[in-house]
């Protein structure tokens with residue numbers, strides 16, 4: 307960028323998942339060419355690089371889970387497999403020619419704000435000094451591995467679902483799956499017909515919204531290819547449709563949430579024939595209180611003669627398998643921990659030191675928070691994508707990140723135009739925002755009586771509690787009164 311276009315700015319983007327790739331493309335598009343993307347792994351993709359388990363697909367439609375500027379006519383299914391999403395992200399990276407800006411194999415481990423700039427240090431000892439940091443480090447990123455007694459002594463293969471060991475033979479083996487989130491449900495459907503016996507260790511039953519996953523026939527894909535308006539029309543239509551869902555979950559009394567509940571209940575009643583199994587699979591809380599499971603085949607697959615749902619708690623792991631609280635040993639060859647992620651880690655364990663020696667650890671000593679999930683007091687010129695308490699319900703995080711990035715660019719313009727050289731939210735604005743967010747969360751379905759990863763240590767949903775339209779409006783232009791600008 308030339309001087310007459312404002313102050314030249316150097317950027318570091320941390321992470322080359324969906325949000326980091328977006329940042330690189332959008333920075334360049336806005337005329338900011340001086341940036342480096344740091345990625346600790348050896349490839350782009352984040353979530354979609356790390357999760358390779360059988361049955362993985364997105365659970366929002368692929369035509370919605372796409373960058374608005376890179377719609378693809380080629381999605382194979384309504385909810386396409388994970389490997390297709392990974393290929394899509396790699397393809398977008400290539401086509402926008404941002405791969406050259408990525409330093410792979412470099413984890414940013416430390417950053418300190420000194421004399422108006424961020425001094426960064428990576429795991430290889432490389433140093434960089436930048437004006438702006440964009441943290442695109444992910445939410446569902448650090449696997450949560452339960453500390454079952456005896457796990458190390460298991461004689462079979464045991465691994466977390468996000469660290470799938472593809473060398474392990476599954477066909478004809480006895481496989482146990484711990485957990486009942488979207489991941490576990492997808493794995494059950496994909497594996498049950500391949501294995502000798504499948505045991506699902508269920509702590510909490512889940513409501514399952516019946517959702518088929520049809521393939522797009524060739525002629526339909528061809529029609530998308532030859533008519534970009536048709537593709538764009540589908541994207542907009544899905545955005546609207548998912549807006550309805552987004553609004554339903556924030557009002558526990560809405561007719562839409564009742565409709566979702568009715569559909570889930572009918573799915574269970576009509577599609578699980580064995581009364582005993584049906585009761586095991588019946589949740590004792592309201593649908594969508596936990597992240598809603600979308601599946602058109604789970605109930606069918608879990609009723610296979612070689613499948614079993616175990617509701618007794620896991621007591622310990624033994625060399626031969628899993629011992630449950632009722633004393634029974636479930637003998638296994640493979641144990642899959644579909645036990646989710648540490649959802650409050652975000653960019654940690656990175657160490658960040660902001661103004662007046664204030665650190666990220668100080669700021670998040672109780673729990674992670676950020677104004678509109680983007681800015682933290684006294685960590686100036688550092689912005690997060692998919693940061694704490696942002697919209698995470700069943701909608702596309704790509705749309706969320708695109709809106710957030712548009713907002714961040716406007717804060718960056720203040721720096722470029724010399725209106726200030728440091729910008730971060732004020733502590734008061736963050737406090738006010740958090741109070742309003744906590745209050746609004748009281749009406750949501752997430753607090754209607756279940757345990758879920760949406761809830762923080764106080765039981766407050768760590769997500770956006772207002773209509774999605776309000777999020778769009780907030781992201782349209784920053785309220786500068788909320789910002790400390792120097």
Ligand SMILES: Cc1cc2nc3c(=O)[nH]c(=O)nc-3n(C[C@H](O)[C@H](O)[C@H](O)COP(=O)(O)OP(=O)(O)OC[C@H]3O[C@@H](n4cnc5c(N)ncnc54)[C@H](O)[C@@H]3O)c2cc1C
Nearest residue numbers: 321323324325346352353364365366413414443444702703
């Ligand atoms: C199984 C699964 C299914 C999902 N399905 C959906 C879905 O259907 N719809 C949806 O909207 N969302 C879904 N999600 C959420 C998904 O995580 C987001 O949609 C999206 O991929 C997040 O992108 P991201 O770039 O923000 O984070 P990530 O994809 O997590 O990428 C973060 C990147 O940052 C890198 N990184 C982290 N820390 C550092 C560091 N210190 N230095 C350098 N690099 C670092 C990581 O290696 C990673 O590559 C799903 C998540 C999972 C786990």
